[in-house]
Amino acid sequence: MDQQDGLPPHESGEQGTSQEVAAEEAAERTREIHLTMDLCLRVGEMLLSSGAGAADVTATMRSVADHFGLRQAEIDVTFTALSMSHQRSPDDVPVLMMRHVMQRDIDYEDLTAVDHLVRDVLTDRADLYLARSRMATIVSLGHAFPRWAVTIAWAVMAAAVGVFLGGGPVVSVVAAVAAVLIDRVQILMARRRLPFFYLQVAGGAIATILAAAVAATPIDVDESLVVTANIILLLAGIGLMGAVQDALTGFYLTASARLIEAMMATAGIIAGVALGISVADGAGIPLGPLVPGRLGDTDLPVVLAGAAVSAAAFSAACYAPRRAVLPIGLITAVAALVAQTVEVNGFGRAAAAGVAAFFIGLVAYAVAGRVRVPPLVVAVPAIVPFLPGLQIYRGLTFLADGGYFVSQGIFALMTAMSVAIALASGVILGEYVAQPLKREARKLENRLAGPRLVGPFRALTRAERRALRRTSGE
Template identity: 40%
Template sequence: MREYIARLPRLIAGSRRATIDTIEPFEPAVSPRQPIDLTDDAAVTEVLNLAIQVGAVLLDSGTGAIDTQMQVRFVASMYGVENCEVDVTYNTIWVSARRGTSMPPVTAMRSVHYRSLDFTRLAAVDRLVRKIRNLAIDPGEAHTVIDAIIAAPHPYRRWVATLAWASMAGALAVLLGGGWLVAVVAFLTTAVIDRTNRLLNKIGTPLFFQQMTGGFIAVIPAAIVYENRETLGVDIKPSLVIAAGVVVLLSGLSLVGSVQDAITGAPITGCARFFELLIMTGGIISGVGIAIRLMEATGIYLPTITSTTEFDLANTPVRVVAGGTAAAAFAVASYAEFRALPTAFIGGAMGAAIVATAGHYNFGPVISAGIAASMVGLVGGLLARRALTPPLVVAVAGITPLLPGLAIYRGLYGLISGQTIDGLTAFGSAIGVGCSLAAGVTLGEFVARTLRRPRIPTRPTRALLTARSGIRPGRMTGEPDVDPDAVTQPLRKSDVRPGLTDRRI
């Protein structure tokens, strides 16, 4: 029993570390695994293009600019291109390799055009970087893999993602205190939003108008059901349905990446991302406002919300389960690997539990959100090692149920109904909660990144055996303490797209 208790922290922290966690930003690169001839322009260009393609996938998935720079520079250094400058500005990646005073530098550039979130693609690139580091594969083979990763379709069909978005909205409605009817209406409304926005995306509609359309649709079903509640014999709070729809629309935006860039030393990219986030949020607000005015013009008035209006939140166990379910559903909707779903569920459930506990002691929404996000970033980063999942997947999924959709709706309703001060206060609270979530996740990930696997004191004989042989305590064989997934296995087809079942482009 003592041995199992001693091993528990190791099981939580994991023996593996995320790829980004193993890169030291201020230390020289390790010895090149597959050095190339730096006098060969074609070879250097091939390496830079490989590194920049890796960075493009990371940036497209919401990774911060500094982390993207580090991994791009790391991939280049694995092939001996160590003296290179990397600059990531918003959606552009520049890489320039200097080759001394007698030869001109080689420069590569790539613009990242945002696609739908695909965390499986992010995980596949993470594994590719591990292979480059540990197996010393040549640039040509690595190019083949990264090209296949980028060109591969999503790992499962689109209707599965639609069901996941809808399930996320239903869980959020329960998290906010709604009953089964609110959850069903939120589920159906979000399914319609997702399919409609998909059609708009096919014809090239700008994202702002997609967000506006989603906000508009979020109001209509809830208002109609509320107006006919006596005829149907039901009771519904339309504000909860609308808030759930707003959170779903907000969840696809790069909140974590924008604030993380501003904190970690990329202010230009951070400001650009945050401004884009505000514009997209403005689209949601515009759609909701237009729908409310349209409903009032037809004689349908939503319940009045004032600064004293209270929403009966669900009890703590229900909120914990609902938060975990919403996080796991978001991970599915973002095409995460199935191995990441339990970790995402734990992150969401833990965040909801911390917010519920902090709210009980009147910590306030901003402080509660910061504490919860810090723990999600810390514990999620450690648990992500066990699932061989990039920590970003767990962090984004874990804080998604905590996004301030209800505060945004409260602020919008206040501005529309002439309660300007209450509306601006609610909007300020929403911005504060959003920034607190992103900053808390950044802090938690930083601590998780610097926290190495703990060494638990054991019996002297076992400690001496470990020191002499290099074998971890508890092992029955003499295999070394390395990452078996990254070192002992060659490249496989599954490294390109594990679990691929859909050929839709």
């Protein structure tokens, strides 16, 4: 008998071996938990930094975690950080991991790649280790578009905005040149880690100074329309709509952070325009009465064409896949026609924007499936021409002037908020109506309840995953 444990030597050896095997299995399981949580956080970081809503990010992370067996994971998403915790049993110490979102550039190419990766994971086409390898590849690879092509896309968007504002070809050309200068200067400033506020100040100053310089020449140009066409590129309408979307889905902390960011970005533009006016006055350049945000008279065909081109150019500037650019332009043109029809019939701008957004949300789901991109990639660029950025700018400008203009500023900000709510709620309602119409989304899970703009619409059952593999020829 073994004197230490009272067991025969062979039984003591078997017990030691079983304990070692159990320890190795527990260590391997712990390692898989850590790897799964890290993958979920990386997926969430990519989605959040590319403009996805907090509800979409949370639901996507939870789908991936559930698929890999982490069914009791707790996920928390804020504006700048993501956290995830898991506790296997009440006796175990919970595991907590966090990631901070450092970069917030909209990148629809990476967003689409991550969306495809998540779908492959949920259909058992990619296991944990392959998914992590593909995720690392997505992060490390460059873009299909070179950076100079993005600059050209911003120039095209500025020119299109100048057209449908009623500025004519001269305003469009000057706005395109200013957009190129703004984009290149902001790239240089971003490389030096300057805060986003100062990038906005530089953009507003460049647009104003260039408009003043052109006005000093014999060229007949409307300085106000030139500045307006350029500051639309810098305005924070998307941030405001994202704030409303997060508020509607219950993420109030993230909504508040997005709202503050939108206001700071717009305040930067106001400071930049004021700086540009001061520089022009100091240089002795005559600058007429500048009214940024003024609109000209435009015919309906020009409005539709300008809206379509600006939305398509915005999607290209955000690295949307090429196959989605043309459908985005066509959807935007039809949505602009819908909005114009509603507004002409006596309804306000908020109602027109809401109906147009509902159409976009309804159509984006089906079109996104055709071109193999998340609905977010189609919906957000199509909404860009309807964003209330100019109302935000006017409101903050009037508030800064004080006195009699305070009431006008409050009215402009309330108008901007109503338009943003109409846009966000319209898109969400359109997605809500469209998704059950698709066969793949007949039975949404309770935890994924509500409209989705990116990520899986529901977790597939085991039988559905087998059927999908058979129809795919695997």
